[in-house]
Amino acid sequence: MTRLHRRAASALALGTLAASAGAPTAWAQALSVQRSGQPLAQTPTHLAPASAPDTTLQHKPQAGSLTAGETPGALRSVAGPQTLLRAAEVPPARLERTRVLLVELQARPQPDQAVAIDLPADVLFDFDRADLRADAASSLAKAAELVEGYPQAPLMVVGHTDGKGSDAYNDALSLRRAQAVAEALRVRTGRQARTQGQGKRQPVAPNAQPDGSDDPEGRQRNRRVQILIEPLARGG
Template structure:
């Protein structure tokens, strides 16, 4: 009877060991098949991180200008892809077929000088244009003499001699209005618009 009891006890022990082993294997398999737990993001200790902003590079003429000076506004200055542009009709600045500045143009040129002085480190390009009436070569030469006359005036009236100036005469090659009407007749209004000088500060 004692042997029978020992045999029953040994059988029970084997059964318990088998059950424990099976449970352990099942738990290990479940752990392997389960996806790893994702770590939730934690809030920064000092509040949300801010996006680093580029340092202020200052006002650039090739970009937008927030506020033009009174003189620039009075002269109808506009910001273009080339820079700050001021345009004069040459009929206001010069007599017909001449490149000497009229006395009546002094007030506007004084405003122009102050605008140029505001951008003392910038380049100033002065471009003369004409209408299409007359000889093309003559018109180009006249438009260049007029542009040069404005550059000379500015340098005589307070604009630093170290400022970079570029002078061009394009004559009739860059019209902004038709020189003739649709029927081929002359267009005085169009030709007047084309007779101009453009000052670009860049």
């Protein structure tokens, strides 16, 4: 049987099957093989993209970073309700300048969330004196500007001395120095600060070497006036 005869037999069989099932003869004709005279290589190929789920990238907030939707300056940490240096209290217009001052003045947080800065006494006062030197104005101006960044916070100024001299003498000297700095802040900011003299009771460095000899660098670090920008909870 030739190829043409086989093709005709196949078409006839399909037509008979369709007729026995009650389908129209046209349906059987639609099933007949139609060959194209065009080579396969010239037949256009249509590619449709496969559908896939959209991929989106989301930013993961880091500790201490600004979160979208928060008020400018409302810096918060993943680890706690407030940032280390209470930036949420700073007015937005003062935030950038306050951040600069915190770095310049080497501010550090206290366990009670107070913000502390230490002003070296040797920059502020002459030896054994409690009246401010003229060249202390620059340090005091920066401290006052930082204080203004926390407009509602209560303030405390604490004087400290080195280990030389008696407790009575050092307590009195450290208190007078604290009062002088507090007054300078009041003049610049209009804010009143509480004062305290700790004398030599809270050193931040050794006053003497391990062999008992004098440690002048340690004593210099201990001579300081500390400004504490206290938590709002203390304001009442």
